Amino acid sequence: MNHLIPPSIQPYVFSVLYGIVIVALLPLLAGYIVLVERKVMADMQARLGPMRVGPHGLLQPIADALKLLIKEDIVPEKADRFLFWWAPVLSVTMALLAYAAIPFGPVFQIADLNVGLLFILAISSMGIYGIVLGGWASNSHYSLLGALRSAAQLVSYETAAGLGLVSALMLAGSLSMKEIVQAQYDQGVWFAFVVPVGFFIYFVGSIAETNRAPFDLPEAESELVAGYMTEYSGFRWALYFLGEYANMVVVGSIATTLFLGGWLRPFARNHDLLWGTSIELLDIVPALLFLGVAAYSFWTARRQPVQIQKLVMVAVGALCVVLAAVMTAALFASPAVMQGIHGAFWFLAKVFGYIYVFLWVRFTFPRYRFDQLMRLGWHFLIPLALVNVIVVGVTIVLQQNWEWRHPMLAAVATTVIMLGVAAFLAQEEKQHQESMPAAER
């Protein structure tokens, strides 16, 4: 096929193709993350969640998107029309742009930048402008308060999250997303296990960055109605929503790449073979998982009350069978194709696992108050992250000089020290609170 494409544009063909796939699939993905969120929420809250549109609410996101598309687009009379129109677009564009450097697998990446991580961080911070400008342009008090909160919050938590990432960067020794994953393969361990403190800091910071509970102050439903989105309706509102969920996938991808081994499957260096073949034992796990889901879908299809729901359930099962077939077929294809497909599977599985924890946290904890949020960021997370960077740096140097080759040794040492520091900071914080007069707490 290569000879059909002029050599001058050859390097761009696949990038553009991937770009189109991502832009086309992401809204759907975001919609289904919302469905997953509602289902997980329902499960934790002893209820069923969406059940009406399609079996188990499987068509709900499509209905929602359709509804939002045909809703009236209201612009407040005294709003700044230009900014009001463009702010959500900015928000969602920046979220989508960040996908350019994310490796969904060893092959499936739009651009392997040598400063990939910096690019993603820079682009995703641009997304704040969408929120701040939208809140300001609405000309409403609730929106303004939400926008200001979000500006302050994102600035402080990006610092903490960025410092959390530095510890993993030092271990990898590169900013290219691909090389970071490769470093985890070479060292034989995911960095989350080597620098758990850094991972934790990034986790907390990323919740705050994506405006998720317990740090969802910019939208704080019970206080600011909907924060910066109060005046938005219809599809502009949906764009903000899309931006938020796209951002969740971005931070999940960063965490997966830096701390959870990216597209590597668990036990990536275990090469035990399935008897009598050249297929690695662990590579059949994805296919088995899909077959399991398919079996469940076919089994429940019989019990759906309406014909159309039966059909949808069968379709879901069939889709899973197809995916299982793809997974199996990939095993017999060339190594590049096989790694591309399986890498994407493991990558997305990890991202969804990360997002699941986001949801779990959201439904468990109450919301921080603004001053408490800033205090947690500046008085706890940032100092902890700074000390973490130093401790990890010293450990790496010691390892190199004294030939402590076992990586987990570093993990144990840093974690013990960091837990001590965390306890110290928490104690400080407690004393600070007690020394304050009650009215100011």
Add this chain to the structure above:
Amino acid sequence: MSDARAYGNSNVDTTVLGADEIILNMGPQHPSTHGVLRVKLKLDGERVVDSECIIGYLHRGVEKIAEHRSYQQFAPYVDRMDYVAAVSNGLGYCEAVEKLLGTEAPPRARVVRTILTELQRIASHLLWLGTHALDIGALTPVFYCFREREEILKIYEKYCGARLTTHAFRIGGLQYETYDGFEHDVKRFCEDFDKKIDEYETLLTENRIWVGRTKGIGILSAEDAIALGVTGPVLRASGMKWDIRKAMPYAAYDQYEFEIPTRPTGDTYDRYLVRMEEMRQSRRICLQAIENIPSGPIMARIGKVLKPPPGEVYHAIEAPKGELGYYVVSDGTTQPYRVRVRPPSFINLQAFDKMARGSLVADVVAIIGTIDIVLGEVDR
């Protein structure tokens, strides 16, 4: 922050640096004002400098309606004041009219009334807990609370057919005998409920964020509470051991053992703890009462047409939200000359400004939640 405290205590000119105060209208349509309460907040940044509650959006003239209805006809109306604790409203009204008539409900009726009212207290507190937690941002407790509240509403439904505005009691006693299995249902609920309260407490009581959001927020001292006429759990959390069930026992409360929980500081966290403990105590009362419901008639002999002798009476009960009083004046006809209700929500809401001044916007919703108001009762 010290500046901000000064704003709370005196009228410091906050415009010296050119910083404008924002007037923020919270409500009457806002997710956390618990109905159609409108709060006008004067904000300096996010700090509340001044606040004003504007009420009346749900005014239905309940007291005026009473003057044109017979005593029995008016009874269902009182259910629509504090609609999340309709049974307690009904009890207060029925007992006030009974006092005016000079009769008393028979012992069996009084015990059943006590059980149903205590269940209502639990239901009301559950609703408070769920919505209060929701206001502070905990999304899950509300569903657990509704799950348990549903069990109570089912008992009401089985007893009198209605779930919310029950009209469960009649002047002079009860209209309906308890249904078969009433004791079993109440007992099973109470036995399960203890574990459920523990479940809520594991989610909230020790939670750092919850403690941070409620401790030291909306402090109301005992003096202020008394001066403002605040009653119920809000008063008890300020350290005053005042409960009409003990002070002036009505229904059958003098027969049962229970404690009045109090807390010293009067902040939002204390009010939370007091209400949690009250649910446990209510459960205790129900368990005691269900063991021994006396047999006998359920209705006093009062006749079909009620004509109380001319006179006036004030009767107060400890509703879930505080002292619920009925002042009924009779001119000797079949219709009351005047009914005046002392609603706990309305009077407790007066403390709002005292609690909210100097706090942040986020605290305002916590404070509205902690007072536990029902707008139907505030506006009547």
